[in-house]
Amino acid sequence: MTTSAVAQLQAEVTRLRHELSTIKAHEQAPESSETIFVGQYLVERLVQLGVTKMFGVPGDFNLGFLDFVEDHSKIEWVGNCNELNAAYAADGYARVKKGSLGVLTTTFGVGELSAMNGIAGAFSEHVPIVHIVGVPSTSQQKNKPMLHHTLGDGRYDAYYRAATQFTIAAASLQAKETAAAEIDRVLTECLVMARPVYLMVPTDLAYERIPSYRLKTPINAEPPQNDPDVEEFALDEIVKLVETAEQDAIILVDACAIRHNVIDEVSELVKRTGFPVYAAPMGKTAVDEAYERYGGIYVGSISHPDIKEKVESAKLILSIGALKSDFNTGNFTYHIPASRTVELHSDHTTVQYAEFPGIGMKRLLPKLTARLQPFRDDARELSVPPFVFPVPTEDTDIITQSWLWPRMGQFFRQKDIIVAETGTSSFGVLEVPFPTGAMFVSQILWGSIGWTVGSTLGVAMAGQDLGYKRTILFIGDGSLQLTVQELSVMIRSGVTPIIFVLNNRGYTIERYLHGMERKYNDISNWKWTHLLNTLGGEEGKTCQSHLVRNKAELSALLDDTTFASANKIQLVEMLMDPRDAPSALKRQAELSGKTNRYVAELPSGIGEAV
Incomplete structure (x- = not known):
C-alpha cells in the first residue's frame, strides 16, 4: 500500500472516530417530548456556533426557510445583490470569525450555481462555509416534473453532484427522521476540516417537526485526538x-x-x-x-x-x-x-x-x-533582521507603489482589518509591518478578482462582532468593477469600511503577466467618487468620497482625524501610473510569465484582418 493510501485511510479512521464520539454524546442526551421544525433546528445550530449573519439571495425554494431566519432574534439576514457576492461575504465573515463559520443561502439551480465560484475559492483556501440551498419538495424530487430552475431533463441531482466537487461534505435532506443527524454531520465536518459543506433543504421538509433534544449537546468542533x-x-x-x-x-x-x-x-x-x-x-x-x-x-x-x-x-x-x-x-x-x-x-x-x-x-x-x-x-542568540519598510524620499509627487505602501503602514492601527485584492494591492501590502492585533485578509491562492468587495462586507460585520475598529480595503479599479454592487449592501447595513481604489486604468497585474499594451487589459474609467451616492448613500452624511491626485493630497487625507475615525463608509480614488507596480509583483510576474510560456512577441501582421 502506498504512503498516500495509508494517509487517506488513517484520515478516514480518524474522521469516523470523531463522528462516533459525537453520536455517543447524542445518545447520552435525554430525549424530551419537545419538537421543533427542521428549518428552526438548522438555524438554532448556527446560532449555537456563534453565527450572527446569514448571507444570500432569496428565491422561491428558500423563502419558507428564510422566515425562520428573519424571525430569530440572534441571527440577521443580509440580502446580497447576487449569489457570487454573497459567497464572497460568507468567506470574509468566516475568515475573521475564528471558531465559527460563514453561512450562505441560495435557491435551487440558478442561485447555487452563481455562488459556486465563491464556494470553490473557500474550498481552495480552507475556509468553513455552510452553503444552504432551498430545493423543490421531496415529492417533486421523486416525480421530477419540469420545474423552473431545472435542466429540463429530470436530473434533480445535477447541482448536488457538481457541489460535491467543491465541498468537504454534502447532505440532501430527504426524511425528518435523519434530518437533525445529517445537519449535525455536515456542520461538524465544516468546522473540523475548515472547508465548505453543502446542505439541500426541501421546501416541505423545512416545515416537518422533529425532536429538539439533540440541541442540548453542542457540536463537537474539536479536532480528533492524536494517537x-x-x-x-x-x-x-x-x-x-x-x-x-x-x-x-x-x-x-x-x-x-x-x-x-x-x-x-x-x-x-x-x-x-x-x-x-x-x-x-x-x-x-x-x-x-x-x-x-x-x-x-x-x-x-x-x-x-x-x-x-x-x-x-x-x-x-x-x-x-x-x-x-x-x-x-x-x-x-x-x-x-x-x-x-x-x-x-x-x-x-x-x-x-x-x-x-x-x-x-x-x-x-x-x-x-x-x-x-x-x-x-x-x-535567542540567533539574529533576526528588523522587519521595517521606511517611506522613501522621492523626487516626484506622483503616488508611486514604492511610496504608497510604507506610507499606508503609518496609517494602520491596532485592531484594523486590512483587506487586499489579489494583484497590485496584495503584493504591495505584504512588506508593510502591521501593528499588534491587526489582521490581514486576502485571497492569494484562488485569486478571483473582485473577491474582496463581497468579502469586505462579511469581514466588516464579523469585525463588529469581535471589536475590531476599522476595516480597510485596497482594490484596483478593474477588480472593483466586477462586484461593485455590494457597496450598496454595505451602505444599507451600516458598516463603514474605508475603500482605497487604485485607479491605474486597467488590470496592472495582467499587464505585467502578459500584454502590457494590449486592449484586453484596459477598462472603462468610471466616475468613482459618484459611486457611493449612486448606490444609496448620502454624500457627506452616510458616506464620503475623496479624489487624491498626488502624495501631498493623500498624506493630508490620511492625517485627517475625521477621515481616520471611519465613522461612515468612505471611498478614496487614487490616481496612479498604469505601468507602476510593487517590486514583488514584477518579480512574480516575470517568473509566472516564464512558467506560462507565452510567445514573447507575435510576428508583425499576425492577428490582423487580411
Whole structure:
C-alpha cells in the first residue's frame, strides 16, 4: 500500500472516530417530548456556533426557510445583490470569525450555481462555509416534473453532484427522521476540516417537526485526538533534529495556521522558544508583526535578500500550516529541502521524509512548545533582521507603489482589518509591518478578482462582532468593477469600511503577466467618487468620497482625524501610473510569465484582418 493510501485511510479512521464520539454524546442526551421544525433546528445550530449573519439571495425554494431566519432574534439576514457576492461575504465573515463559520443561502439551480465560484475559492483556501440551498419538495424530487430552475431533463441531482466537487461534505435532506443527524454531520465536518459543506433543504421538509433534544449537546468542533504513541515518537524525532541543528532553527508560519485556528498555539511556541519566526504571504498576521523575533515575509526567490538568506540558511525549518501555491512561494522557488524541514498540518505531521498521518498540529503544538522551551536561551542568540519598510524620499509627487505602501503602514492601527485584492494591492501590502492585533485578509491562492468587495462586507460585520475598529480595503479599479454592487449592501447595513481604489486604468497585474499594451487589459474609467451616492448613500452624511491626485493630497487625507475615525463608509480614488507596480509583483510576474510560456512577441501582421 502506498504512503498516500495509508494517509487517506488513517484520515478516514480518524474522521469516523470523531463522528462516533459525537453520536455517543447524542445518545447520552435525554430525549424530551419537545419538537421543533427542521428549518428552526438548522438555524438554532448556527446560532449555537456563534453565527450572527446569514448571507444570500432569496428565491422561491428558500423563502419558507428564510422566515425562520428573519424571525430569530440572534441571527440577521443580509440580502446580497447576487449569489457570487454573497459567497464572497460568507468567506470574509468566516475568515475573521475564528471558531465559527460563514453561512450562505441560495435557491435551487440558478442561485447555487452563481455562488459556486465563491464556494470553490473557500474550498481552495480552507475556509468553513455552510452553503444552504432551498430545493423543490421531496415529492417533486421523486416525480421530477419540469420545474423552473431545472435542466429540463429530470436530473434533480445535477447541482448536488457538481457541489460535491467543491465541498468537504454534502447532505440532501430527504426524511425528518435523519434530518437533525445529517445537519449535525455536515456542520461538524465544516468546522473540523475548515472547508465548505453543502446542505439541500426541501421546501416541505423545512416545515416537518422533529425532536429538539439533540440541541442540548453542542457540536463537537474539536479536532480528533492524536494517537499518543505516534505523537510521542514524532515529538522525539523533532527534538532530535533541533539538537542536531544546534538550535539553528526558524519557524515559518502559513495560511493553515490561521484557517485551522492554531494562532494561540503558534504564539506560545514562538514566544516560549525564542526561535526566529517568519511568515508566508498567506500567513501574514498569523504572528504579531511587532514582535521582536519576527523577521518578515518569506516568498522564495522574490523575498527581501536578508529574509531569504536567514530562512534558507537555517539548519532546520519548522513549517506550520503550509500552503505551497505559486503566488505563496515565489512561483515554487522555496529553497528549503525536505531534509531540513518539519511540517505541521491540521491532519498530519511530516518530519523530513517521514509522514505521520492523523497527527494534527492543534494538539501537537502545545506539547512541542513544552519540549522545545529549554532551547530558548540558545535560540535567542540567533539574529533576526528588523522587519521595517521606511517611506522613501522621492523626487516626484506622483503616488508611486514604492511610496504608497510604507506610507499606508503609518496609517494602520491596532485592531484594523486590512483587506487586499489579489494583484497590485496584495503584493504591495505584504512588506508593510502591521501593528499588534491587526489582521490581514486576502485571497492569494484562488485569486478571483473582485473577491474582496463581497468579502469586505462579511469581514466588516464579523469585525463588529469581535471589536475590531476599522476595516480597510485596497482594490484596483478593474477588480472593483466586477462586484461593485455590494457597496450598496454595505451602505444599507451600516458598516463603514474605508475603500482605497487604485485607479491605474486597467488590470496592472495582467499587464505585467502578459500584454502590457494590449486592449484586453484596459477598462472603462468610471466616475468613482459618484459611486457611493449612486448606490444609496448620502454624500457627506452616510458616506464620503475623496479624489487624491498626488502624495501631498493623500498624506493630508490620511492625517485627517475625521477621515481616520471611519465613522461612515468612505471611498478614496487614487490616481496612479498604469505601468507602476510593487517590486514583488514584477518579480512574480516575470517568473509566472516564464512558467506560462507565452510567445514573447507575435510576428508583425499576425492577428490582423487580411
